[in-house]
Amino acid sequence: EAGVAQSPRYKIIEKRQSVAFWCNPISGHATLYWYQQILGQGPKLLIQFQNNGVVDDSQLPKDRFSAERLKGVDSTLKIQPAKLEDSAVYLCASRYQRGYNEQFFGPGTRLTVL
Amino acid sequence: AQTVTQSQPEMSVQEAETVTLSCTYDTSESDYYLFWYKQPPSRQMILVIRQEAYKQQNATENRFSVNFQKAAKSFSLKISDSQLGDAAMYFCAYRRGTDSNYQLIWGAGTKLIIKP
Numbered sequence: 001e002a003g004v005a006q007s008p009r010y011k012i013i014e015k016r017q018s019v020a021f022w023c024n025p026i027s028g029h030a031t032l033y034w035y036q037q038i039l040g041q042g043p044k045l046l047i048q049f050q051n052n053g054v055v056d057d058s059q060l061p062k063d064r065f066s067a068e069r070l071k072g073v074d075s076t077l078k079i080q081p082a083k084l085e086d087s088a089v090y091l092c093a094s095r096y097q098r099g100y101n102e103q104f105f106g107p108g109t110r111l112t113v114l
Numbered sequence: 115a116q117t118v119t120q121s122q123p124e125m126s127v128q129e130a131e132t133v134t135l136s137c138t139y140d141t142s143e144s145d146y147y148l149f150w151y152k153q154p155p156s157r158q159m160i161l162v163i164r165q166e167a168y169k170q171q172n173a174t175e176n177r178f179s180v181n182f183q184k185a186a187k188s189f190s191l192k193i194s195d196s197q198l199g200d201a202a203m204y205f206c207a208y209r210r211g212t213d214s215n216y217q218l219i220w221g222a223g224t225k226l227i228i229k230p
Protein backbone atom coordinates (compact mmCIF):
# COMPACT_ATOMS: atom_id res chain seq x y z
CA GLU A 1 0.00 0.00 0.00
CA ALA A 2 1.44 3.35 -1.02
CA GLY A 3 1.89 5.89 1.76
CA VAL A 4 0.99 9.56 1.96
CA ALA A 5 2.86 11.47 -0.74
CA GLN A 6 3.96 15.08 -0.42
CA SER A 7 5.81 17.41 -2.73
CA PRO A 8 8.07 19.21 -2.87
CA ARG A 9 10.25 17.85 -0.08
CA TYR A 10 12.16 21.11 0.29
CA LYS A 11 11.41 24.69 -0.70
CA ILE A 12 13.31 27.91 -0.18
CA ILE A 13 11.63 31.22 -0.94
CA GLU A 14 12.00 34.90 -0.17
CA LYS A 15 9.55 36.56 2.20
CA ARG A 16 6.44 37.93 0.50
CA GLN A 17 6.64 35.24 -2.18
CA SER A 18 3.99 32.57 -2.63
CA VAL A 19 4.38 28.83 -2.22
CA ALA A 20 2.17 25.78 -2.60
CA PHE A 21 2.44 22.29 -1.17
CA TRP A 22 0.76 19.19 -2.46
CA CYS A 23 -0.45 16.10 -0.64
CA ASN A 24 -1.84 12.84 -1.98
CA PRO A 25 -3.33 10.73 0.84
CA ILE A 26 -3.55 6.97 1.03
CA SER A 27 -6.26 5.66 -1.26
CA GLY A 28 -9.62 5.49 0.50
CA HIS A 29 -8.68 7.81 3.34
CA ALA A 30 -11.50 10.32 3.64
CA THR A 31 -9.92 12.44 6.36
CA LEU A 32 -6.89 14.61 5.63
CA TYR A 33 -4.92 16.87 7.96
CA TRP A 34 -2.35 19.59 7.35
CA TYR A 35 0.05 20.36 10.20
CA GLN A 36 2.72 22.98 10.69
CA GLN A 37 5.75 21.80 12.66
CA ILE A 38 8.14 24.55 13.70
CA LEU A 39 11.63 23.40 14.69
CA GLY A 40 11.68 22.19 18.28
CA GLN A 41 7.90 21.97 18.57
CA GLY A 42 5.21 19.41 18.08
CA PRO A 43 2.90 19.54 15.07
CA LYS A 44 0.14 22.14 15.10
CA LEU A 45 -3.04 21.38 13.20
CA LEU A 46 -3.79 23.91 10.47
CA ILE A 47 -6.78 22.35 8.77
CA GLN A 48 -8.77 19.12 8.71
CA PHE A 49 -10.78 17.89 5.73
CA GLN A 50 -13.37 15.16 5.57
CA ASN A 51 -13.73 14.25 1.90
CA ASN A 52 -13.74 17.69 0.26
CA GLY A 53 -15.32 19.54 3.18
CA VAL A 54 -13.50 21.50 5.88
CA VAL A 55 -14.03 20.12 9.40
CA ASP A 56 -11.76 22.49 11.32
CA ASP A 57 -9.65 25.40 10.13
CA SER A 58 -9.68 27.38 13.36
CA GLN A 59 -5.87 27.57 13.52
CA LEU A 60 -5.30 28.39 9.87
CA PRO A 61 -4.06 31.99 9.40
CA LYS A 62 -6.63 32.75 6.75
CA ASP A 63 -5.14 36.08 5.77
CA ARG A 64 -2.24 34.27 4.15
CA PHE A 65 -2.91 30.54 4.19
CA SER A 66 -5.44 28.68 2.09
CA ALA A 67 -6.11 25.02 1.46
CA GLU A 68 -8.35 23.02 -0.77
CA ARG A 69 -9.18 19.42 -1.38
CA LEU A 70 -10.99 19.20 -4.67
CA LYS A 71 -12.73 15.89 -5.42
CA GLY A 72 -11.95 14.70 -1.90
CA VAL A 73 -8.60 13.18 -2.82
CA ASP A 74 -5.40 15.19 -3.04
CA SER A 75 -4.97 18.55 -1.38
CA THR A 76 -2.94 21.72 -1.74
CA LEU A 77 -1.87 24.17 0.93
CA LYS A 78 -0.85 27.66 -0.17
CA ILE A 79 0.89 30.52 1.59
CA GLN A 80 0.61 33.97 0.06
CA PRO A 81 2.56 36.06 0.98
CA ALA A 82 5.06 34.12 3.08
CA LYS A 83 6.61 35.51 6.25
CA LEU A 84 9.83 34.55 7.99
CA GLU A 85 7.86 32.84 10.77
CA ASP A 86 6.30 30.46 8.25
CA SER A 87 9.60 28.56 8.09
CA ALA A 88 8.63 25.08 9.24
CA VAL A 89 7.92 21.54 8.10
CA TYR A 90 4.43 21.12 6.69
CA LEU A 91 3.06 17.67 7.34
CA CYS A 92 0.13 16.00 5.69
CA ALA A 93 -1.65 13.06 7.31
CA SER A 94 -4.63 10.95 6.36
CA ARG A 95 -6.84 8.25 7.82
CA TYR A 96 -10.02 6.33 7.21
CA GLN A 97 -13.11 8.22 8.31
CA ARG A 98 -14.96 5.52 10.20
CA GLY A 99 -13.97 4.03 13.52
CA TYR A 100 -10.72 4.61 15.28
CA ASN A 101 -7.95 4.63 12.73
CA GLU A 102 -4.47 5.96 13.13
CA GLN A 103 -3.22 8.88 11.16
CA PHE A 104 -0.58 8.09 8.54
CA PHE A 105 1.90 10.82 7.82
CA GLY A 106 3.73 11.91 4.73
CA PRO A 107 7.44 12.83 4.74
CA GLY A 108 6.66 16.55 5.01
CA THR A 109 7.76 19.64 3.10
CA ARG A 110 10.51 21.69 4.71
CA LEU A 111 9.93 25.38 3.96
CA THR A 112 12.60 27.99 4.51
CA VAL A 113 11.60 31.64 4.15
CA LEU A 114 14.54 34.04 3.75
CA ALA B 115 -8.68 22.85 26.47
CA GLN B 116 -6.42 19.85 26.53
CA THR B 117 -2.66 20.26 26.81
CA VAL B 118 0.25 17.86 26.53
CA THR B 119 3.60 18.48 28.22
CA GLN B 120 6.90 16.73 27.58
CA SER B 121 9.41 18.09 30.06
CA GLN B 122 12.52 16.38 28.67
CA PRO B 123 13.79 18.15 25.53
CA GLU B 124 16.53 15.55 25.14
CA MET B 125 17.41 12.15 26.57
CA SER B 126 20.32 9.86 25.94
CA VAL B 127 20.79 6.18 26.63
CA GLN B 128 23.43 3.57 26.05
CA GLU B 129 22.62 1.00 23.41
CA ALA B 130 20.88 -2.06 24.90
CA GLU B 131 19.79 -0.19 28.01
CA THR B 132 16.34 1.03 29.02
CA VAL B 133 15.07 4.58 28.84
CA THR B 134 11.82 6.22 29.93
CA LEU B 135 10.33 9.30 28.29
CA SER B 136 7.84 11.37 30.29
CA CYS B 137 4.55 12.93 29.27
CA THR B 138 1.83 14.62 31.26
CA TYR B 139 -1.46 15.91 29.98
CA ASP B 140 -4.43 17.88 31.15
CA THR B 141 -8.03 17.08 30.30
CA SER B 142 -11.48 17.06 31.85
CA GLU B 143 -12.62 14.16 29.70
CA SER B 144 -12.88 10.66 31.09
CA ASP B 145 -12.59 8.70 27.87
CA TYR B 146 -9.75 9.42 25.48
CA TYR B 147 -6.73 8.00 23.70
CA LEU B 148 -3.05 8.73 24.17
CA PHE B 149 -0.28 8.03 21.70
CA TRP B 150 3.47 7.99 21.31
CA TYR B 151 4.79 8.82 17.86
CA LYS B 152 8.35 8.52 16.58
CA GLN B 153 9.87 10.91 14.04
CA PRO B 154 13.31 9.76 12.79
CA PRO B 155 15.54 12.43 11.24
CA SER B 156 14.16 13.47 7.84
CA ARG B 157 11.63 10.66 7.90
CA GLN B 158 7.94 10.52 8.51
CA MET B 159 6.09 10.33 11.77
CA ILE B 160 5.04 6.81 12.72
CA LEU B 161 2.83 5.52 15.49
CA VAL B 162 4.70 3.64 18.21
CA ILE B 163 1.99 2.78 20.70
CA ARG B 164 -1.48 3.86 21.80
CA GLN B 165 -3.42 3.63 25.04
CA GLU B 166 -7.18 3.80 25.56
CA ALA B 167 -7.99 5.60 28.79
CA TYR B 168 -10.72 3.14 29.76
CA LYS B 169 -8.22 0.27 29.75
CA GLN B 170 -6.37 -0.20 32.99
CA GLN B 171 -3.78 -2.46 31.43
CA ASN B 172 -0.73 -0.68 30.08
CA ALA B 173 -0.16 -1.07 26.35
CA THR B 174 2.88 -2.97 25.10
CA GLU B 175 4.39 -3.30 21.63
CA ASN B 176 7.50 -5.45 21.59
CA ARG B 177 10.26 -3.37 23.25
CA PHE B 178 7.95 -0.42 23.81
CA SER B 179 5.59 -0.14 26.78
CA VAL B 180 3.76 2.61 28.55
CA ASN B 181 3.08 3.47 32.17
CA PHE B 182 -0.36 5.03 32.14
CA GLN B 183 -1.38 6.73 35.38
CA LYS B 184 -4.84 8.13 34.74
CA ALA B 185 -5.34 9.88 38.07
CA ALA B 186 -1.95 11.56 37.80
CA LYS B 187 -2.51 12.27 34.08
CA SER B 188 0.84 10.77 33.29
CA PHE B 189 1.76 8.70 30.24
CA SER B 190 5.40 7.64 30.02
CA LEU B 191 7.07 5.53 27.34
CA LYS B 192 9.61 2.89 28.23
CA ILE B 193 11.98 1.60 25.57
CA SER B 194 13.79 -1.59 26.52
CA ASP B 195 16.98 -2.90 24.92
CA SER B 196 17.53 0.40 23.09
CA GLN B 197 18.78 0.11 19.52
CA LEU B 198 20.53 2.61 17.28
CA GLY B 199 17.40 2.74 15.12
CA ASP B 200 15.43 4.09 18.07
CA ALA B 201 17.20 7.44 17.75
CA ALA B 202 14.49 9.96 16.87
CA MET B 203 12.16 12.63 18.16
CA TYR B 204 9.36 11.14 20.24
CA PHE B 205 6.06 12.92 20.55
CA CYS B 206 3.28 12.31 23.01
CA ALA B 207 -0.20 13.09 21.68
CA TYR B 208 -3.74 13.27 23.08
CA ARG B 209 -6.75 12.45 20.95
CA ARG B 210 -9.55 14.96 21.13
CA GLY B 211 -12.89 14.02 19.60
CA THR B 212 -14.66 10.85 18.53
CA ASP B 213 -13.72 7.86 16.44
CA SER B 214 -15.21 9.41 13.33
CA ASN B 215 -13.83 12.90 13.88
CA TYR B 216 -10.78 13.44 15.99
CA GLN B 217 -7.72 15.65 16.26
CA LEU B 218 -4.40 15.16 17.99
CA ILE B 219 -2.95 17.55 20.53
CA TRP B 220 0.84 17.22 20.58
CA GLY B 221 3.62 17.70 23.07
CA ALA B 222 6.84 19.50 22.12
CA GLY B 223 8.77 16.27 21.76
CA THR B 224 11.81 14.59 23.29
CA LYS B 225 14.94 13.96 21.26
CA LEU B 226 16.29 10.49 22.03
CA ILE B 227 19.99 9.88 21.47
CA ILE B 228 21.35 6.33 21.47
CA LYS B 229 25.01 5.99 22.40
CA PRO B 230 26.77 3.01 20.77
